[in-house]
Amino acid sequence: MLNDNETIYRCALYPRMTNGDIVPPEKAISDFSEEKDQEGRKVYTISVGRGSMLPAWTAVHDYGCRTAVESNAVREKYKGAPLVRGEDTLHYIGAYKLDVAAVLNAPRKFLDLGVVHHEMTNLPEHCNIVLRRNTVEARRIEVSAERTGIIIHLRQSLYEPERHICDCDSDLTETLQKIKLTVVKDTGEALLTTG
Numbered sequence: 301m302l303n304d305n306e307t308i309y310r311c312a313l314y315p316r317m318t319n320g321d322i323v324p325p326e327k328a329i330s331d332f333s334e335e336k337d338q339e340g341r342k343v344y345t346i347s348v349g350r351g352s353m354l355p356a357w358t359a360v361h362d363y364g365c366r367t368a369v370e371s372n373a374v375r376e377k378y379k380g381a382p383l384v385r386g387e388d389t390l391h392y393i394g395a396y397k398l399d400v401a402a403v404l405n406a407p408r409k410f411l412d413l414g415v416v417h418h419e420m421t422n423l424p425e426h427c428n429i430v431l432r433r434n435t436v437e438a439r440r441i442e443v444s445a446e447r448t449g450i451i452i453h454l455r456q457s458l459y460e461p462e463r464h465i466c467d468c469d470s471d472l473t474e475t476l477q478k479i480k481l482t483v484v485k486d487t488g489e490a491l492l493t494t495g
């Protein structure tokens with residue numbers, strides 16, 4: 301479990317998280333993925349990188365590049381054929397900061413929330429924001445509303461995005477350089493930033 305004084309990074313991937321020429325907060329964090337934990341219980345996760353292992357933006361961008369490489373490897377396996385570059389492939393285009401303290405501040409009653417270190421192939425810095433149902437009795441609709449509230453809270457907690465184009469993506473510079481990462485203002489509206 302990560303301490304509440306730690307910072308984590310959420311990577312932005314093109315085109316999964318883009319809408320036209322922007323990465324809106326609702327695509328930077330669209331939803332949790334459903335997984336099973338070791339005991340076979342349902343958990344919900346969001347992938348992030350561990351700030352204490354990524355001391356500078358160059359390290360964050362290197363991590364981001366590797367997340368795209370690993371995602372593409374999984375996609376290629378799933379497709380069973382080579383991916384068409386720029387069509388089937390994902391590309392890292394920058395990252396957002398997120399404080400663990402802000403994550404843990406999400407209002408909740410029926411769901412437990414934490415950030416856990418979860419190493420993956422070629423991604424030793426990989427962590428998961430993990431959501432799981434606790435034992436407090438609730439109706440399904442209440443749990444689902446709470447989950448939506450947590451997702452909105454996480455989107456509002458994204459800050460200081462930094463854009464990046466990998467050397468490995470120099471052939472796509474023209475497309476990727478137009479894309480801006482956005483954050484939510486206190487008023488709730490999306491604010492354009494160049495990161």
Ligand SMILES: [Zn+2]
Binds near residue numbers: 368
């Ligand atoms: Zn790259």
